[in-house]
Amino acid sequence: xxxxxxxxxxxxxxxxxxxxxxxxxxxxxxxxxxxxxxxxxxxxxxxxxxxxxxxxxxxxxxxxxxxxxxxxxxxxxxxxxxxxxxxxxxxxxxxxxxxxxxxxxxxxxxxxxxxxxxxxxxxxxxxxxxxxxxxxxxxxxxxxxxxxxxxxxxxxxxxxxxxxxxxxxxxxxxxxxxxxxxxxxxxxxxxxxxxxxxxxxxxxxxxxxxxxxxxxxxxxxxxxxxxxxxxxxxxxxxxxxxxxxxxxxxxxxxxxxxxxxxxxxxxxxxxxxxxxxxxxxxxxxxxxxxxxxxxxxxxxxxxxxxxxxxxxxxxxxxxx
Ligand code: PCA
Numbered sequence: 513x514x515x516x517x518x519x520x521x522x523x524x525x526x527x528x529x530x531x532x533x534x535x536x537x538x539x540x541x542x543x544x545x546x547x548x549x550x551x552x553x554x555x556x557x558x559x560x561x562x563x564x565x566x567x568x569x570x571x572x573x574x575x576x577x578x579x580x581x582x583x584x585x586x587x588x589x590x591x592x593x594x595x596x597x598x599x600x601x602x603x604x605x606x607x608x609x610x611x612x613x614x615x616x617x618x619x620x621x622x623x624x625x626x627x628x629x630x631x632x633x634x635x636x637x638x639x640x641x642x643x644x645x646x647x648x649x650x651x652x653x654x655x656x657x658x659x660x661x662x663x664x665x666x667x668x669x670x671x672x673x674x675x676x677x678x679x680x681x682x683x684x685x686x687x688x689x690x691x692x693x694x695x696x697x698x699x700x701x702x703x704x705x706x707x708x709x710x711x712x713x714x715x716x717x718x719x720x721x722x723x724x725x726x727x728x729x730x731x732x733x734x735x736x737x738x739x740x741x742x743x744x745x746x747x748x749x750x751x752x753x754x755x756x757x758x759x760x761x762x763x764x765x766x767x768x769x770x771x772x773x774x775x776x777x778x779x780x781x782x783x784x785x786x787x788x789x790x791x792x793x794x795x796x797x798x799x800x801x802x803x804x805x806x807x808x809x810x811x812x813x814x815x816x817x818x819x820x821x822x823x824x825x826x827x828x829x830x831x832x
Contacts, residue, residue, distance in 0.1 A: 533752075534567045539595040539740075540579035541572060542697055544720045546774045547649060547740050548572050551595055554647075554742075554767040561759035566752070568593065573697045583743070587641050592748040598634070598648065598741040599677050606815055607633045607823035610830075611650070612679040613815060614735045614808030617830070620776055623650045623737035629829035633822045634741075644749060646764035648741040649771030652714040652779035653734035657727045659709065661794060665803030674702060674711035677738075679811065683712075686807045700725065715782035716775075724789040732783070733796045733804060742767075 537555065541548050548570065555568035577585045582594040583601065602609025610616060610630060617626040627648060635645055656662060658671070669688035675681040676696065684691035689710065694702045696717050702708045703726035710727070718730060742764070749757060787793050796804075816824065 532565055532567065534569060535592045536571060536576060537568050537593045537595070538571045538576035538582050538585065538591055540574050540582065540597065540695060542720065543572050546716060546778050547595065547771065550649060550767055550771045550774055551742065553770065554763050557763040557766065558760055561763060562756050566756050566760070574695060579695055586743055586745050587643060589745050589748060593742065593744045595740055595742045597677065598739045599679060602678050605637055605823060606819040607637060607826055609679055610826055612677055612736055612738045613812055614683060615805050617737055618653060618734050620650065620737065626830050627739065629826045633826055638743060642746050643743045644746045646742045646744055647768035647771065648739045649768060650737045650739045650775050652716055652775055653737050654712050654714055656731040656733050657711045657718055657723050658729050659727050661729050662731055662800060663797050664799045665807065668710065671710045672708045674699065674708040680712060682811055683807055686810060715786060716778045719782040719785045723786060724791050727791065729792045729794060730786055731794050731796050733801070735804060
């Protein structure tokens with residue numbers, strides 16, 4: 513560590529009109545979530561690279577804005593930057609929701625290929641709202657949490673089913689379950705009060721919400737690999753000093769790479785934690801997989817009927 517003598521520090525202070533900026537950054541997810549840990553590292557890197565000229569304060573678990581409002585909060589410059597679940601924007605355009613369509617992209621390789629096809633369109637759509645994507649990181653593949661084993665789709669009928677977006681709500685409805693929208697941070701309470709009794713989410717969110725307290729089985733259906741996205745308000749970004757802009761973009765690119773690696777490590781580590789805590793980990797039966805795939809196909813037909821040409825172009829590019 514270099515210690516700078518006080519007179520030199522004083523000289524620096526008078527020499528440069530260095531205005532330090534602080535950005536508040538809301539995210540829906542809690543501190544134990546790897547995405548939150550990743551964005552905190554991103555914030556630290558930006559602060560270090562800019563010598564404190566830009567400090568980002570992360571506000572986790574919906575503490576600053578509820579999930580549903582984060583995008584608009586960045587858009588209206590109530591906050592300069594924020595993170596949310598990308599497919600939550602599927603009501604704006606179905607292009608945002610492709611990563612949450614069952615059995616379209618189910619592995620990290622698929623997810624990377626899909627993001628490559630999705631990114632230019634998503635960037636254009638967000639630009640129309642004055643937003644710029646900085647980076648996007650996937651959750652581990654999504655699995656099924658239930659009490660008792662689920663052998664076929666019929667076993668899901670009538671269950672109060674936690675959903676986190678429109679696609680999951682549609683899937684639950686097609687499985688004749690009863691979807692209830694619940695934020696990740698509220699999962700333990702929703703189960704303990706009987707509001708829901710089953711869910712589909714990653715081993716990360718399952719382990720972080722101590723799923724062993726309220727379900728017995730985890731079925732690794734690995735049905736889709738959805739992503740979070742971090743966006744910044746374009747005008748606020750444009751107002752930054754060019755060197756600071758560069759530091760933000762560099763830290764974003766590092767965070768994207770690190771986030772994908774963290775996600776891959778999570779999938780295994782968190783499944784193991786669930787097992788150690790008594791959850792029975794099962795591979796889905798052929799019948800369950802074929803039943804869920806049939807639902808996925810129905811959903812995709814509907815998706816194709818309503819999707820914009822740009823959104824369909826993503827699917828075409830991905831399928832090539
Ligand atoms: N966890 C988040 C989104 C997807 C995931 O794995 C949730 O359950 O809300």
